[in-house]
Amino acid sequence: MKFAILVNEGPFNHQASDSAYQFCKAALDMGHEVVRVFFYYDGVHNANRLSEPQSDDRNVVRRWSELGVRHGLDLSVCVAAGLRRGIKDDVLAPGFRITGLGQLIEAGIEADRLVTFGD
Amino acid sequence: MKFAILVNEGPFNHQASDSAYQFCKAALDMGHEVVRVFFYYDGVHNANRLSEPQSDDRNVVRRWSELGVRHGLDLSVCVAAGLRRGIKDDVLAPGFRITGLGQLIEAGIEADRLVTFGD
Amino acid sequence: MSEEATVKKFMYLNRKAPHGTIYALEVLEMILVAAMFDQDVHVCFADDGVYELKKGQDAKGALEMKDFVTTYRALDGYDIEKLYAEKESLEERGLTAADLVVPVEVIDRAAMAALIDSMDVVLSA
Amino acid sequence: MSEEATVKKFMYLNRKAPHGTIYALEVLEMILVAAMFDQDVHVCFADDGVYELKKGQDAKGALEMKDFVTTYRALDGYDIEKLYAEKESLEERGLTAADLVVPVEVIDRAAMAALIDSMDVVLSA
């Protein structure tokens, strides 16, 4: 089955990104396809490569990057939400790309299910 | 009277930063002293100089910078909260500085009032 | 069925008050983009979401924040015509359809529940 | 009065559940720093904040998130000894003092209100 995933909140401050990651990983492990992970609202902060969590904590940004590379995921960051919040190519972590909101709607059309994680 | 201000949330996503700014401006206009504005939790995102809001919107980051420079305000960004979220010297807007949480406690001791804006 | 032929029922479900958080504004940006795809778009307002449509809002004049509410009036021009507000949510807040910036269909909670249940994609905030 | 002599009553008021948001963790980081200043520190747990102290939490094992709850047990070593949990908040959640990772003084809502009212600085989340 084809899943699209929407992440509405940034790393650490809310659990949304953690939950989305665990869901995504489980879906991939089960053989499902994840057509796109879309980062909107404060969710764009998940793409900030400058994030440097404490050594005993998970690295939310790097974890998304690695999952993206490993599975060829499309990690799409909304350009409008990102501009507002200072998330641009300058600070984009590997595996993420800046795209438009149209990519979210497209994902909603193409996927069998769109699952939202937010506050 | 001496005020200290704590900003807990990032720009745009929550009104907290707007409210803190309006409060700060009013207090300064009335002749009060603002000993420190401390940015904690997602509040650290207020210091991201890459933020580029739409032309018909207010520029939250620049507005803090300008108020800070104009009044010689101490705009302190928590180092630990900032590291986690990718807010470091690399992207710091003018007028902000990275400091430790001790500066928040000190501000609470030194100021007559500490006022918190958050979610 | 070809990609072009896919028409899904999309709902944009607004449950948050405007200005205190950005969700109302960024959902609206989402709806404007959604209008460019030929999908069956439903825009719903329930709980504090009904406050988004209150007449007389002046975020710019009062607080230098962005006045986005007038954009709801432009939705008609984008062929987005299925707007619904929940009756119970309006009543709890002392509002009626006459207080709102755009004409909406006021439906009761049971009808809202049935509408939600019929959707293919629900985008909520 | 010299700067050194200033001793204020500080309250760290925890009202949020752990893990769903970071507030509990970052308030705790604040308290550890506060311990280095010679102030009169009060740490309070009310509403969902009482969940922060629930025994048996395992955020790392369950979700790869950070296990910060054990740090509450270290507060004693930092000479932070004034910990209070609200009785009504515990009861609503089916909890008792025996469910908590550290000994706290359980006080009722009226006592919590009086304690808050006596503070010089309240840091809440």
Place this chain on the structure above:
Amino acid sequence: MLHTVNKSPFERNNLDACLNRAAAGSAILLYEDAVYAAVAGTAVAERVRHAAEQHDVYVLAPDLQARGMKDAALVEGVKPVDYTGFVELVAARGTATAWL
């Protein structure tokens, strides 16, 4: 003491959390999305009217204006203030406690 509440009373428990612990006679300021609590004729208006009998309840006028409630009738006893009034309340009423 000044208690501040900034969340909608329909969405979250912040206002009740505050009312449950505010000492009699203290000041309570409703701002941001909490200003909806100050408007007459809603499902929470009676609770707020009752609170205004025991506390000095204020509402931030610019937040009302932003939300289209500038001319709305307010709950009996609730007094509007602007940002200058907000600052004055903080100065006059002692410790500020935010019910986030």
Place this chain on the structure above:
Amino acid sequence: MLHTVNKSPFERNNLDACLNRAAAGSAILLYEDAVYAAVAGTAVAERVRHAAEQHDVYVLAPDLQARGMKDAALVEGVKPVDYTGFVELVAARGTATAWL
């Protein structure tokens, strides 16, 4: 349809918002801070027990474990699932609606 709720029922209205609009027979998953609603013996347990009579109510076990509720008694009728079960629910129950 699958409804998801991730906020504490003591803090926000999300659970009620969901229960007010979930069609009979639909699935409801409690996760993140909403797992507290699944635990027996709380002030909201009766509401959740009633909901479980009309819906299939699930709770995400890893979120219970993170919060020290792994061995807590659950409200009658509420079924624990892990992330695999979460994915299966989304696949099996159609549209996923998040009550944020």
